[in-house]
Structure formats: C-alpha cells, structure tokens
Amino acid sequence: MTITQTKTTSAAADERVGKRSPFQKLLGRPEIGALVGAIVLFVFFALVSPTFTQPNAFATVLYGSSTIGIMAVGVSLLMIGGEFDLSAGVAVISSALTASLFSWYFTTNVWVGVGLALVVSLSIGFINGWILMKTKLPSFIVTLATFLMLTGLNLGLTRLIGGGVSSPSISNMDGFKSAQAVFASSVNIGGVEVKITVFIWFALVAVATWVLMRTRVGNWIFAVGGDANAARAVGVPVKATKIGLFMAVGFCAWILGMHNLFAFDAVQSGEGVGNEFLYIIAAVIGGCLLTGGYGSAIGGAIGAFIFGMANKGIVYAQWNPDWFKFFLGLMLLLATIVNLIVKRRAELK
C-alpha cells in the first residue's frame, strides 16, 4: 500500500519544472555576475572614452586580457578543484627563464629550451600537487613556500648563469623567429592587428569548458573541490585529479612564459611577483567559489576581460593609472557581492 502512493505523484513532476524559467536558469550560472559587471564596465568606458570602442583599442584590451586570461583558465580549474596556487605568478617567469638561460648557456636551438621549460613547468605543478597530497597541508601554505623558493631561484640562477638581473638576449639564436611566430606574433583581421595570445586564450577557455562540462575528468574536478571524501568514497582518483590540476596551471604558465620571452628577447628575473593574485581575482570575479566545487572556465575568462578593460580603459579615458589598483579592488568586492546575491537568489527559486 505504501508503494502505490509514491507512484501517483510522478505525474506532477513536469509542472514544477516549468516554474524555473530560462532566465532564472541563466541567473543560476556561475559567471552571470561577472557578465553583468563586464557589460556595465564596457558601457561605462565606451561613454567616457570615445577611443575605447575603436577596433585597435579593443584589440589592445583583448591582448591585456589574454595575458591574465591564459593563466586564469588553469587557476579557475584549480579553484573549482578546491585548491590555490600562489606560485602561479612567478612560475610564469621561471618557465621563461628556463627556456632562455638553457638555450643561451648551452647555445642550443631555442626550441630545446622551450621543450625543457614545458617539462620544468609541468614538474613544478606536479611537485606542488604531490607535496599537497602527501602532507595534506593547505594549498595556501604549500604554494606560498613554492612561490618564495621560485622567486629566489629565479633571481639566484639568473645571476649565476647570466650574470645579471635579466636573462641575456636570445634574439639572434637558432629557432627564435619560428618560436616568436608561435608564441608572440599577430594576426591581421580586417586591418586590425590581433595578438596570437588572444586566440590561444580563447582556445584554452574552449578546451577547459569542454573538459569541465562534458568529460569524466570535469565531473571529478567538481567532485574533488566539492567534497573530496565523498569523491574518494565513490571511486574518484582524488590525488591524480588534484595533481593534474596543478600541472594544468603549470602548462598555462609555460604558454604565458614563452609569450613573455618571445614578445621581447629577455626576461627580468624579478618579475611575476603579485600576478598570482590577478589570476585568482579573475577566477573569483568570474564566479569560482573560494571553497571549491563551483565555477566555470568562461567565468575566469570574463574576469580576465574585466581586468583588461579596467587596465586599458583607464589609459584611454586619460586618467592617471595610479587609480587602477583602487578600481581593481573595488571591482573585486562588487563582483563577489553580486555573485553572492545572484547565487542566493538562484538557489531560492
């Protein structure tokens, strides 16, 4: 008798689905707060600065966004997986220095250095993840330690090998031109020069979104960030997933590092410090939860775009760039508050 009662209710299920309109579903997306913020900011700068909407200026904004956005892809995934990486900023420079110092010191083709830099970057990610999994310390502590160590290694090894604070120029070495074409060229679209990093950024966002939404690994990333114990209990390889995420950040750091190296021909060994926060800010503005288990790669991209707009927009509006950091902080605060409100609203429905 108890069983028959339950079956009669299933017919009513469809009516209740209808109550959630597509608009409310949209509001439930993690990146919606950032999207609203990005539109508001775009309209604002378009009004105060007529040059802001010019194709050339927009290409510059996109380029600025891409240099944050490429890293924000990896950092967003990592944050959804429930971890931080404070070493991400200097890891970019470590990667660039590895490639340039190695090929300069051994006078090899620069592609050898590029390959070695990839190995080093992935290894840094692996070591971060592995120590984290072994010690079960918070990732804040582990990656803070790696951050300090990498900062020291960057400065120390550059002075030891290159004899200065910046790596020696490699612009006349074998393979430099082809590497520059891959990592630091521009594409002409209707008379507008668009940097190749913009396309790499879009491609990475597309791949990351596909992985998150449509693959088993994506399911595991959400699970290890949401509740690692529950994930382990149903057979998700928690350690491998988290280590893999740190390595994904390493991969992004390698791409950006190579761009930094080949856009010029030398790298300042003290650079990169503080950038890790920009990546985290982009991810948070984009709706990734600090506690993990929630967010999207597109959100991180929108966060990076907001950063790029604010950064260049202030210049186009002919304001003093001193104000930039203030705006960045204000935006972070507003974006997170908007995210919070939107998320609560969406969950109530």
Added chain:
Amino acid sequence: MNANEINQQTLLQNETDPLTHTAVHLLSMEGIGKHYGNIIALSDVTMAVDNGRVTCVLGDNGAGKSTLIKIIAGLHQHDAGALKVMGEERKFSSPRDALAVGIATVYQDLAVVPLMPIWRNFFLGSELTSGFGPFKSMDVEKMKDITLKELAAMGIDLRDVDQPIGQLSGGERQCVAIARAVYFGAKVLILDEPTAALGVKQSGVVLRYILQARDRGLGVIFITHNPHHAFPVGDRFLLLKRGKSIGYYDKKDITLDELTAQMAGGAELAELAHELEQLGGHSDVVKEVQGEVADVSQTTGKTYE
C-alpha cells in the same frame, strides 16, 4: 497459503531450499567475532540476508552495529566465525572486494557532493562515456535519462536532475544514494542509520524506498536504533547489545512491543527510575519511567526491581 508464501516461510526459518537442498542465503554470518586489541567489539553474531528481504540490525550506541557493517562492507576483517556469500565463505580485504560481489553501503554521510547536479552525483566515479581517445566525452543526455528513470523506478519524484543535490531534503538525498547503489548492480544493500537524522515524515519516505529496494529483489541490511522504523519494514531482526547478539527473530515470532522492550532494556529503565527518585527528580517523570518499567515487565514476563 500459496506456494510463494510457503517458500518465503522456509527461507525465513533459515532452512535449505526445498528444490535444491542447498543453502540459499544471499549473505550469511555465522558466529562472527571481532576484537580490536584486547577490546571485544563483536562476538558470536549470526544473521542472514536474502533476496527481497530486509534484515534489521538494532542496537544502542556502542552495541557493535558499526563494526558489523564494516565487516560486511570490507573495511574490517572478522577474527572468528564465517561470512558467506551465496554459501561460499569470504573474507573481504577492502571495500572494493565487497563491491565486486555486489555489496553496496550507503553511509550516513552519503558520499554525495552537495553543489553538483543530481545526475553528476548519480554517475560520479562511474560516468558513461562515448567517443575515443582524447575526444572521449560524457554521454550527458543518456546519463540524465537514466538518472530520471532509475529514480522514478524507485518512486522518487524529482523536479529536475540538473538541480544541485544539496537542494534536496535529507530523505531525498538518502534515496538518490540508494537508487545509485541499486543501479550499479548492488545485490546486498547496507543502510547505515538512514533515518537517524530525519524527521518523522522524511523517515517514512526513506522506509518506503527501503521497501522499493526490497521489491526490486535486493537483500537489504537496515541498521537502526529505532524499533518503530525497523518493525514495519523488517523481515528479520538482529538485536545487538555490547557486542553480543541478544536476539535474532523472524517477524512472525515477535511483536513491536516485544522488540521495543528488548531494545529499551527493562533493567536499565528500572535503574533509571530509582536514580531519578533518589536525585529528587520531578515526580511526573519518575512515574512515567516507572510506568515504562511496568510495560516492559508485562511484555517480557520478567520483573525488574
């Protein structure tokens, strides 16, 4: 009485199958014992689980219920007695071993990720994929379909499989966990205090799903400390106290009152009444406890001082 019912009776009496004359228990424990160092957690416990039957394990805190399920689920190994699956003696060295023979455990904390949609939780760790190599992707539509269908088959009325599982009530979440275990081929389903943290209505919902699982042919082990939850759904009752079996009954041999009396422990209640009186407890409370003692004495036929 039709043939089917006679068959049930014989199974419940722990006898052999009338046709094949072999043991037919899906899972059985004979004189199981377990000690941690010099602490005896469980000794001489015997019980059986059959297809389409619910075996209830009742006991207070520290009675050994957890140890018992941990042995069946493969988290711990027994030191004495025999654990048989389909008549074959087994000793599981890991939860994976137990899962491999179809023993699934739904723990109190459920192993679900609250922020993830229901369908992602349902298939977590066992996702369906299509395509090859690096382009292997999840078959999202199929997974959503199966989730909806499986939950409907369990009688679970869902609004939307895309909503985060954290939005479901405790009872509904429990039911998704049960449905997941059923779908992934569980033959024996262990439910660890599924009604412990739930209200009256929610508990009723979960009890209904226990019956659903039973009717789909699973052998269910239902761990609880509430005889009022156990009696309506159970076919067999194992009562544990301080690591020992203090009773193992078929449903036809015991009433709810007797079960409650056994669980409550008449002697302890009498002691509590004395203590309350000495401490100058509220006279109404003392009377109430004494009334309980009288009830227990009546049903068990013993007197307590």
